Amino acid sequence: MKVSVVIPLYNKADSIRRALHSVLSQTAPPDEIVVIDDGSTDDSADIVRSLRVGNLRLHRQENAGVSAARNAGIRNARNDWIAFLDADDVWKKDFLLTVRELHEKYPDCNVLATSYSLLNWDGKEVSITLGELGFESESGIIESYFKAAYNVDPPLWSSAVCVYKRSLEEINGFPVGIRTGEDLLTWARLSVSNKIAYHKKSCSLYVKDDKPWDVGRVNDVEDFVSDELLRLKERVGGAEKEFLLRYLGFWYVIRASSFLKAGYMVHARDSILDSVCYDGWTLKKCVFYAISFLVKKMFDSYLRSIIKKESSFL
Incomplete structure (x- = not known):
């Protein structure tokens, strides 16, 4: 199982080094790292270049949004499996190892994911609330994605998932042109035609802004x-x-x-x-x-x- 890590990057000079360090510190290292700079106007790209890692490639494009950046990463990835990480988030050291173990245990699953935690602005790690996954053990195949994702924290998240490249290509990647929900829609599309192997262990950290309350991105009025x-x-x-x-x-x-x-x-x-x-x-x-x-x-x-x-x- 060869894995390409895709990191969309836009003006994250304060966090991209930390994100990349978490990738380079994996107990089961990736085969390549693809960073898509989505038209950053800060020092983000320079920080990536300064790391001088042999299997790291930086691609630059005009600003087109996170979905377009992820899709560019999918196109440029050289391997069959793609793990996503946002530039302001962090993997725990065993994320890729856990993903590889899921692949060995559930070879028919084209989506591999783990639980994750919220790293709050005060430094506290808060576990997500998982829904009904359809299995009692630490890992298994999600029985019903929509049941598992209903009225709880999303079981799948953009920095805790690894997907077979062909499965992503079959749904045309991430939807471009919408401001919120693009990742949720992608997991929903994948779920109707792919089995999802899942581990309940938290292997990734969603890093919140340092402000105690964020008004967030405004929805598109057209849904x-x-x-x-x-x-x-x-x-x-x-x-x-x-x-x-x-x-x-x-x-x-x-x-x-x-x-x-x-x-x-x-x-x-x-x-x-x-x-x-x-x-x-x-x-x-x-x-x-x-x-x-x-x-x-x-x-x-x-x-x-x-x-x-x-x-x-x-």
Whole structure:
């Protein structure tokens, strides 16, 4: 199993060295590292060049977004397996070893992933909440991706996954031109035609910003992700179709959360109502819906505590 590591890079001079160090420190080293500089205007590319690592290649392109950068990495990768790492995140030393062990144990799986943790702005490591994976042991094959991903932290994440290159090519890589949800849609697309081997051990760290509350990226008002999820409905059957629709309802809650953070109350309210159509009312939806009627100056402090407590990874 030969692995190419793909790292999209845009203005991460303060963290790219740390990310690359975590790759170079792996107990089972990668076969190559491909860094795609997406038009950085800081010293990011110079830092990569300064490392002078033999199996590291740097490619530069005009700024086109993280999905386009990942896709460029896929095209330039020379090996059959691609592990992704964002430039501000960190692998634990055994990530690639764990991925290789998953491949040996579950050779029919084209998606290999591990759990991960949140490295908070105060330096504390917080484990994610895993859903129903369909197995009790430490590792196994996810029985239903949409069931596993519903109403919890995403089991798959862009810095804790390794995918067979051909499987990525079959779905045309990551969707370009959307600001949020591009990775979630990619895992959903992969799940309908590929088995996913998973290890519950946290082998990667999602490094949060140093600010205690981040308003996050604003959603696209036009919801490309939900349209594509609905198209996937025709490719699944039985209980998986029901789980997909419930997951779609969960996606609308994620959108509502982002809209609330940005102060877009009407869009947040509409997203909650869209979610109810697929998954009914929950306490969280009732709270978000009520908040959407508040004047922005009144809800800021309350919203920060609610969203931070309810979903660190949204």
